[in-house]
Amino acid sequence: MGYDALLWLSFGGPEGPDEVMPFLENVTRGRGVPRERLLEVAEHYQHFGGVSPINRLNRAAIAAVEKQLAAEGLDLPVHFGNRNWQPMVEDTVATMKAEGVRRALVFPTSAYGGYSACRQYDEDIERARAAVGEAPDLVKLRQFYDHPLFVAAVADAVRAAHAELGDRPGIRTVFTAHSIPETADRGSGLPTEGGRRYSRQIAEAARLVAAEAGIAEYDVVWQSRSGPPQIPWLEPDIVDHLDVLHAQGVEAVVVSPIGFVSDHLEVIWDLDNEAAERAAEHGMAFARASTPDTDPRFAELVVELIREHLTDAPVRKLSDFPAAGCTLNGAPCAVGCCEPTKRPGR
Numbered sequence: 501m502g503y504d505a506l507l508w509l510s511f512g513g514p515e516g517p518d519e520v521m522p523f524l525e526n527v528t529r530g531r532g533v534p535r536e537r538l539l540e541v542a543e544h545y546q547h548f549g550g551v552s553p554i555n556r557l558n559r560a561a562i563a564a565v566e567k568q569l570a571a572e573g574l575d576l577p578v579h580f581g582n583r584n585w586q587p588m589v590e591d592t593v594a595t596m597k598a599e600g601v602r603r604a605l606v607f608p609t610s611a612y613g614g615y616s617a618c619r620q621y622d623e624d625i626e627r628a629r630a631a632v633g634e635a636p637d638l639v640k641l642r643q644f645y646d647h648p649l650f651v652a653a654v655a656d657a658v659r660a661a662h663a664e665l666g667d668r669p670g671i672r673t674v675f676t677a678h679s680i681p682e683t684a685d686r687g688s689g690l691p692t693e694g695g696r697r698y699s700r701q702i703a704e705a706a707r708l709v710a711a712e713a714g715i716a717e718y719d720v721v722w723q724s725r726s727g728p729p730q731i732p733w734l735e736p737d738i739v740d741h742l743d744v745l746h747a748q749g750v751e752a753v754v755v756s757p758i759g760f761v762s763d764h765l766e767v768i769w770d771l772d773n774e775a776a777e778r779a780a781e782h783g784m785a786f787a788r789a790s791t792p793d794t795d796p797r798f799a800e801l802v803v804e805l806i807r808e809h810l811t812d813a814p815v816r817k818l819s820d821f822p823a824a825g826c827t828l829n830g831a832p833c834a835v836g837c838c839e840p841t842k843r844p845g846r
């Protein structure tokens with residue numbers, strides 16, 4: 501059961517003003533996102549000099565994982581490729597092939613199931629392999645939203661944000677994730693599960709983190725809605741929700757972007773900017789919990805997911821939902837695909 505590399509597969513983001521529009525065109529190709537929305541989002545990027553932090557954050561997380569691999573005596577070179585911007589995954593897989601990689605594990609930088617968070621990364625794998633020809637076999641690691649290390653890292657970040665607000669009584673904790681179209685959510689996961697894999701996993705992760713952090717009252721809301729306004733997406737939006745909380749007399753909020761692993765542009769714009777501003781308008785105290793990628797447990801988590809595959813270890817997870825996301829060469833998830841005996845590429 502040999503693997504000779506790890507492919508770190510992420511979303512990608514621009515690294516200069518001229519890269520913003522071509523990046524956005526890659527993201528939204530054929531997805532019916534209105535032009536006005538694109539221009540508005542381009543403004544968010546230009547506000548930061550056209551540079552998304554996402555590539556830098558991925559490189560830093562990769563460096564931490566490389567250290568952890570070395571510390572655990574695992575010889576697995578890490579290659580970085582993106583869906584939407586350089587380094588493009590097609591180029592990365594071509595390099596891997598040229599370097600003689602025959603079989604690699606893939607870590608996608610999303611903890612969840614659903615189309616945008618999981619299935620689209622399978623499509624990226626398929627596209628990249630097709631572009632290269634006689635490509636290495638690529639085995640994707642599972643979804644990790646309910647892994648104890650993920651839950652612990654997010655819970656500590658939530659605790660730290662509460663401490664920032666002075667641990668006063670009456671702080672409301674609000675978990676947020678990227679909104680997706682209602683139809684995409686309903687259609688996510690195996691039909692036998694009843695759909696809504698994405699929003700159910702988000703709700704489950706929020707429940708686990710709240711329990712770990714000792715928080716009784718919390719909300720799960722959505723952010724960064726895109727697409728034409730007449731199409732329903734998951735609601736409520738975080739900014740609207742702050743109005744509701746204010747009307748209820750809530751005076752302090754901790755916002756945890758549980759749907760993301762890093763402080764990329766959607767986090768720093770939609771939360772640190774828009775949501776924080778709305779909270780300030782209402783005179784509400786606001787603290788945003790950090791994302792888990794900079795926590796040492798994140799690198800440990802990635803290496804533990806790798807070890808599951810290398811050693812046929814059982815999955816370590818806190819929810820009762822079936823583990824999912826392990827696929828070979830971009831095939832869709834199958835029932836029980838992450839059980840040790842059914843894992844692809846054994």
Ligand SMILES: CC1=C(CCC(=O)O)c2cc3nc(cc4[nH]c(cc5[nH]c(cc1n2)c(C)c5CCC(=O)O)c(CCC(=O)O)c4C)C(CCC(=O)O)=C3C
Pocket residue numbers: 511512513514524527528531533537538541552553554609610616617678679680681724725726727759760761764765766
């Ligand atoms: C579920 C989900 C995640 C979490 C899972 C994961 O992390 O993979 C995620 C992550 C991200 N989304 C990102 C950026 C964007 N997402 C967009 C558009 C969309 N996202 C969607 C969903 C998600 N997105 C959807 C259903 C659309 C509509 C168009 C389509 O169906 O594709 C658009 C287009 C403009 C707009 O309309 O907002 C942009 C620029 C960045 C990078 C930020 C940076 O640059 O730092 C990251 C990490």
Ligand SMILES: [Fe+2]
Pocket residue numbers: 678
């Ligand atoms: Fe997105």
